[in-house]
Amino acid sequence: MESVLSVRSVTRRFGNRSGGLVAVDDLSFEVRQGELFGLLGPNGAGKTTTLNLITGLLGRHGGAITVLGYDPEQEPRRVRRRIGLVPQETNVYTDLSALDNLWHHAALYCDDLSGVKARIQELLTLVNLWERRKDPVRTFSGGMKRRLALARALLHEPEIILFDEPTMGVDVQGRHALWAHISELQARGKTFILSTNDMAEADALCDRLVIIDHGQAIALDTPENLKTDLGRDIVLLRTTPEVAAPEALFAGLGVQATTRPEPGLLRFEVAGAERLVGDLVSRVTAEHRLESLRIARPSLDDVFLHHTGRALRE
Amino acid sequence: MRRFRRLLANEFKLFRTAIPIHVVITVQPTILYLLMSVILVHPTFDMHVARPATGEGLALVAAMEEVGSPIGLPYINPILVDWDGGPVTRQVVVVEEQRDADGVHPVAVQYYGLIDSNLVKNFRNRLTAAVLILWNESLDARAVTVEQHPWLPHDVPYTVYFGMALLPLTASIAASVLGGALTAQEFEFGTILEYRLAPVSPAWILGARLTRLVLWSLIAAVMLLVAIGLTTGAWPDSFLGVGLILVPVGLIAGCLGVLAVLVFRKLIPAFLVGLVASFVGWLLGSAFGLAAGFGGLYELVSRFTPGTHAVELLFPRYLGIEIGSPRISVLVLVLLSVGMVALTGLAYRWRVLRRA
Numbered sequence: 095m096e097s098v099l100s101v102r103s104v105t106r107r108f109g110n111r112s113g114g115l116v117a118v119d120d121l122s123f124e125v126r127q128g129e130l131f132g133l134l135g136p137n138g139a140g141k142t143t144t145l146n147l148i149t150g151l152l153g154r155h156g157g158a159i160t161v162l163g164y165d166p167e168q169e170p171r172r173v174r175r176r177i178g179l180v181p182q183e184t185n186v187y188t189d190l191s192a193l194d195n196l197w198h199h200a201a202l203y204c205d206d207l208s209g210v211k212a213r214i215q216e217l218l219t220l221v222n223l224w225e226r227r228k229d230p231v232r233t234f235s236g237g238m239k240r241r242l243a244l245a246r247a248l249l250h251e252p253e254i255i256l257f258d259e260p261t262m263g264v265d266v267q268g269r270h271a272l273w274a275h276i277s278e279l280q281a282r283g284k285t286f287i288l289s290t291n292d293m294a295e296a297d298a299l300c301d302r303l304v305i306i307d308h309g310q311a312i313a314l315d316t317p318e319n320l321k322t323d324l325g326r327d328i329v330l331l332r333t334t335p336e337v338a339a340p341e342a343l344f345a346g347l348g349v350q351a352t353t354r355p356e357p358g359l360l361r362f363e364v365a366g367a368e369r370l371v372g373d374l375v376s377r378v379t380a381e382h383r384l385e386s387l388r389i390a391r392p393s394l395d396d397v398f399l400h401h402t403g404r405a406l407r408e
Numbered sequence: 409m410r411r412f413r414r415l416l417a418n419e420f421k422l423f424r425t426a427i428p429i430h431v432v433i434t435v436q437p438t439i440l441y442l443l444m445s446v447i448l449v450h451p452t453f454d455m456h457v458a459r460p461a462t463g464e465g466l467a468l469v470a471a472m473e474e475v476g477s478p479i480g481l482p483y484i485n486p487i488l489v490d491w492d493g494g495p496v497t498r499q500v501v502v503v504e505e506q507r508d509a510d511g512v513h514p515v516a517v518q519y520y521g522l523i524d525s526n527l528v529k530n531f532r533n534r535l536t537a538a539v540l541i542l543w544n545e546s547l548d549a550r551a552v553t554v555e556q557h558p559w560l561p562h563d564v565p566y567t568v569y570f571g572m573a574l575l576p577l578t579a580s581i582a583a584s585v586l587g588g589a590l591t592a593q594e595f596e597f598g599t600i601l602e603y604r605l606a607p608v609s610p611a612w613i614l615g616a617r618l619t620r621l622v623l624w625s626l627i628a629a630v631m632l633l634v635a636i637g638l639t640t641g642a643w644p645d646s647f648l649g650v651g652l653i654l655v656p657v658g659l660i661a662g663c664l665g666v667l668a669v670l671v672f673r674k675l676i677p678a679f680l681v682g683l684v685a686s687f688v689g690w691l692l693g694s695a696f697g698l699a700a701g702f703g704g705l706y707e708l709v710s711r712f713t714p715g716t717h718a719v720e721l722l723f724p725r726y727l728g729i730e731i732g733s734p735r736i737s738v739l740v741l742v743l744l745s746v747g748m749v750a751l752t753g754l755a756y757r758w759r760v761l762r763r764a
Binding site: 149150151152153167170171172174175179181183184185186187188198199202203 | 597598599601602603604605606607608613763
């Protein structure tokens with residue numbers, strides 16, 4: 095598939111060059127046409143900065159970015175005509191209606207207003223807000239505001255939609271509704287770039303994703319491949335008393351990355367955990383009472399933990 | 409008490425959460441006072457006096473210098489001028505002699521030009537006080553008369569003048585406060601991002617906002633104009649003319665409101681700047697009388713306000729008499745408008761569009 099966005103060795107600092115913070119550090123990735131691409135990382139990892147570099151709101155200190163063939167710093171208007179941004183903070187006019195918000199956007203972003211009326215109806219219907227189109231936005235829930243912001247970002251028919259933390263502050267119901275809208279839009283050929291620190295969201299939506307930490311890409315692939323590449327299962331073991339020396343107890347089984355997420359709970363990675371269950375249980379129960387044993391396939395959080403030694407939400 | 413001291417310390421630390429508001433509310437009254445003192449605090453009026461040729465004329469000038477408040481502040485600052493008897497824009501006092509059956513009487517003649525009835529009353533009262541001193545001191549039983557010779561064909565009703573001078577203030581408040589509020593809202597709600605990313609020229613965006621502010625300021629001015637008309641019976645000879653005069657006032661004020669937000673990025677300081685600047689501009693801009701009538705520092709300062717030029721252009725629309733220099737007033741208003749629009753455009757580029 096054709097690449098619509100290319101980020102190559104991009105660097106962005108804040109503060110002075112010597113002692114400032116490097117928010118994006120030699121970051122590279124490509125996004126293909128029609129893809130739903132994720133930027134996954136903890137808060138402060140550099141995801142929003144990356145989106146701002148793509149839109150040209152921020153200038154970069156190194157590297158190159160092309161959006162649909164244009165450099166956002168050199169030709170910001172060409173780029174901005176073709177992208178839609180849903181920012182992290184929902185920035186809609188709360189005293190205006192949903193309709194008025196979209197017309198306001200149309201005046202700023204649409205060269206030709208002839209088809210806008212129909213498009214507004216189509217988009218508000220798509221995000222299930224048509225019935226509430228005349229209500230002031232201040233009466234909307236957080237999820238409804240996010241859906242309105244999404245409809246607004248789509249109004250000028252952008253080829254790429256940048257969505258910063260799509261479901262932040264949105265309840266479970268609203269979150270699933272929003273995911274459904276995003277998937278439907280992707281099915282219609284839109285390219286999405288999502289920034290999120292929610293691994294479930296990234297897992298559910300993204301075709302491919304880049305995991306970012308301290309501004310650097312630490313892994314890039316499909317969620318499935320990233321988890322499979324880990325090559326190990328996750329074991330969560332609760333015993334009484336605690337296993338004091340897991341390395342010694344499980345010697346020879348290939349146990350790695352042992353951590354204690356909470357008191358009494360031991361977490362480790364091991365290849366082929368299913369085959370080792372019997373051995374694990376017998377070693378544990380020799381001197382401990384087994385409270386629970388859970389074997390899970392790795393999540394994206396585990397991938398992040400594997401690469402950084404820290405949990406995604408730490 | 410220790411708890412109270414801690415709480416008080418916390419209160420002062422919160423200064424950092426609203427630095428612009430603290431600065432504005434602290435500094436603005438002082439600025440307002442300093443500017444207002446030009447017209448309100450100083451009691452002395454400049455009064456031109458034709459260089460006297462007689463002893464009585466010189467005695468009157470001395471008496472004028474003597475008139476003052478109980479604490480000794482002079483009410484009149486007589487400025488001797490060589491006057492050829494031609495029309496005057498301010499006022500000139502001339503001491504003449506009048507001969508009748510009883511002999512020769514000195515006459516203090518007050519010629520005045522661009523001065524409304526309220527100021528004439530003020531000047532006449534002061535001049536009369538000077539004449540009384542002169543009479544008591546040296547004229548014995550001889551009569552002295554104070555006459556007034558207006559150059560305008562009719563008196564200027566103060567209610568009309570005051571209402572007319574309020575028109576620029578109305579336009580100014582509407583545009584500056586509204587401009588500040590609307591733009592501050594964009595920063596506070598984050599909607600400024602919509603403008604930052606919009607693929608259109610910032611000139612169009614700023615142009616639309618300023619046009620809207622000007623139009624709203626005209627709506628506010630029309631309401632006042634109707635109120636003046638209904639209460640005094642005075643209507644301008646051309647509504648379009650009044651509108652065209654107020655357009656630059658609204659534009660300048662609208663720019664000021666937007667600029668204040670681009671500096672402070674918050675509503676309240678921007679609101680205060682718009683409000684205070686409008687009132688100061690009004691007070692210094694011929695609010696209570698034509699600048700030429702006050703003379704001195706007031707006139708000098710008022711020449712830099714859009715209000716003075718707007719009032720001098722409105723004067724013929726309401727009172728049928730051309731005053732001042734309309735071409736210069738138009739030029740000043742146009743230059744101020746262009747300057748403020750350019751400044752606002754630069755600030756918009758710098759504060760909104762600049763790539764960080």
